Amino acid sequence: MxxxxxxxxxxxxxxxxxxxxxxxxxxxxxxxxxxxxxxxxxxxxxxxxxxxxxxxxxxxxxxxxxxxxxxxxxxxxxxxxxxxxxxxxxxxxxxxxxxxxxxxxxxxxxxxxxxxxxxxxxxxxxxxxxxxxxxxxxxxxxxxxxxxxLSCAAVTTWNALYGLKPLVPGDVVLTQGTGGVSIFAVQFAKAAGATVIATTSSSKKAEVLKGLGADHVLNYRETSDWGDKAKALTPNSEGVSHIIEVGGPKTMTQSLKAIKIDGVISIIGFLGGVKDEQQPGFLDCLNSICAVRGIYVGSRIQFEEMNRAIEGNKIKxxxxxxxxxxxxxxxxxxxxxxxxxxxxxxxxxx
The missing domain is CATH 3.90.180.10 (Medium-chain alcohol dehydrogenases, catalytic domain)
Structure with missing residues (x-):
């Protein structure tokens, strides 16, 4: 040595x-x-x-x-x-x-x-x-x-947005909160030419999210039905293309209300806890006609693709x-x- x-x-x-x-x-x-x-x-x-x-x-x-x-x-x-x-x-x-x-x-x-x-x-x-x-x-x-x-939050976000149904310009992405995955989602989505709807619990965080490029910010403490509100903000009220779901059962009901037909909900975490009287089930996913996908980070190939995008778009x-x-x-x-x-x-x- x-x-x-x-x-x-x-x-x-x-x-x-x-x-x-x-x-x-x-x-x-x-x-x-x-x-x-x-x-x-x-x-x-x-x-x-x-x-x-x-x-x-x-x-x-x-x-x-x-x-x-x-x-x-x-x-x-x-x-x-x-x-x-x-x-x-x-x-x-x-x-x-x-x-x-x-x-x-x-x-x-x-x-x-x-x-x-x-x-x-x-x-x-x-x-x-x-x-x-x-x-x-x-x-x-x-x-x-x-x-x-980058290793966990960023690669997880990249997998969510590109691993199943790749994000394209004009899509609408819904993010939840201001954790690492959610903030990376705002940055990656804006770099790809998507519209971003973000949720948060405070006006101070809302301003920071707007500064990062979020087009709309919903305070989930003030707007309990933020799923319907988010859907109404999309073109022709068709719904959101990609949802970065980090809250767990307590937010999944609203995510299913916001998603568009054939949209993708990527389940990444359960920050809101795992117990809730109104946990959505399989029929809720069927009724929303969407894909619900669990994410466990991503591959080295995805990591390297993401790094090229980070450098090319000057993402910090x-x-x-x-x-x-x-x-x-x-x-x-x-x-x-x-x-x-x-x-x-x-x-x-x-």
Whole structure:
């Protein structure tokens, strides 16, 4: 190992499911050495997702292992390469792929179990080894902090808008709230020439959404029937082409009211909780004549397509004004859990 690479580094792990107290910091964990097809990445930044918050709370519905290093999203620099690596070299700037085995096409039972920060050790550390196939080249137009937001939220959004029925100019996209996925949806949709209807809970956030390009903003606290209202805002009141559904059962009823015939509702999260007396069912989907699709991030091919669009359209990820240090991880988790953020919560790693 090069003399410039330390022998130990700071590493967070998730030990148990007792909430954020399950996050443990090891300040002297050994720096791993890359095997034949691996590279060693020195992380400069990472970002958080809702998934990261619910893993230590025991609420995550996908595979995970005890003692895992958390964090799916990270950007850094390659500082060492294995002898058979061909995709990267020392000095390459890279971003992690969420599901390490998902190169292209659909997920399967093997690739769905390769999630970084769930089953495979993640990004909330100073140094990490990854197979060369599980990384993408970082967009040159972005800083490390900005690039660290792409792995989960941005790729998920890209898959939602282009994975099943590609977004085309003139489509109408409905986004919910101001989390990472929703903000990326506004940016990607506007870049594609679509009309954007966004929902939020405050007038302050509404102004920021308009600044990002949202054509219409509905306050769901003031307009409980926002699904009907959104549909009325579309040409000939035909409905919305794509809906980025992050609320769960509590918002799905309104999404079904807003969607157009043959539109696509991409289910990404359940921020509004999973219990509701009026959960829509299969017949509601049939009555709306639409496609309802669950999304679990996306492939490396989609990631690379998205990065080209980001550079070509000069898209800048929205990063929350408060940036945390690596040792402040618990505070960052709580900050995001309390919904004090706007855009992506990032961790600067030194």
């Amino acid at each position: 090069s003399a410039s690479i330390p022998k130990t580094n700071k590493v967070w792990t998730v030990e148990g499911m007792d909430g954020f107290e399950s996050l443990k910091l090891n300040r002297e964990a050994p720096v791993p050495q890359p095997s034949d097809y691996e590279v060693l990445v020195k992380f400069h930044a990472a970002s958080l997702n809702y998934r990261d918050l619910i893993i230590p709370k025991g609420m995550y519905p996908f595979p995970q292992k005890d003692g895992v290093i958390p964090g799916s999203d990270g950007a850094g620099e390659v500082v060492a390469v294995g002898p058979k690596v061909t995709r990267f070299q020392v000095g390459s700037k890279v971003v992690t792929l969420f599901n390490q085995g998902h190169i292209g096409g659909s997920l399967d039972s093997q690739t769905v179990a390769t999630g970084v920060g769930g089953v495979i050790n993640g990004t909330l550390r100073q140094y990490g080894t990854f197979n060369e196939s599980g990384l993408v080249t970082m967009p040159e137009s972005l800083s490390y902090l900005q690039a660290s937001t 990820p929205v990063v929350d004004e408060k940036v945390f240090g690596l040792e402040e991880l618990k505070e960052a988790y709580q900050y995001m859990w309390d919904q004090k953020h706007f855009g992506k919560v990032t961790i600067k790693i030194e």
